[in-house]
Amino acid sequence: MYMFCHTAYHNQSRLLATSTLKAEFVSYATRGVKYLSVEMRNTRREQTTLEYESSDEHLLQLIKQGIFSDVNMLSLMYAAEMCYWITLIDSGSDTDIDFSPKAIGQQLAQQYISLADGPLKHSSWNTEQAVNICNQLQAA
Numbered sequence: 001m002y003m004f005c006h007t008a009y010h011n012q013s014r015l016l017a018t019s020t021l022k023a024e025f026v027s028y029a030t031r032g033v034k035y036l037s038v039e040m041r042n043t044r045r046e047q048t049t050l051e052y053e054s055s056d057e058h059l060l061q062l063i064k065q066g067i068f069s070d071v072n073m074l075s076l077m078y079a080a081e082m083c084y085w086i087t088l089i090d091s092g093s094d095t096d097i098d099f100s101p102k103a104i105g106q107q108l109a110q111q112y113i114s115l116a117d118g119p120l121k122h123s124s125w126n127t128e129q130a131v132n133i134c135n136q137l138q139a140a
Helices: 002-009 019-048 057-064 070-089 101-117 128-139
Strands: none
Touching (some): 019 070, 019 101
């Protein structure tokens, strides 16, 4: 869903041409965010029942937050970016009590920044786009 949304977002003249395409975009992006969020929650929940022993606090911090590979870090960023797009394309999207792309996007981007600047500091994760997303969502 991320690739569809990425492609559609970068072709806004077509995306905004009809309300149907706009509605499909928002629907797919919302489903993508919910899917990635649920997957991250489930991964964290499963891992809290397992015990890990390590003297590496950074490793334990990553495990507690459900980060086991670069795929998990990318999921945070993909979901945050889709929230950002939803907010830009559909300014009324924060009216859903169960789904607030602005709040969710900020939370996910901040989690990404915290991990990239914390335990993954020396692993070359770039936070520029995540910081931009946080700033844009805060200003929205």
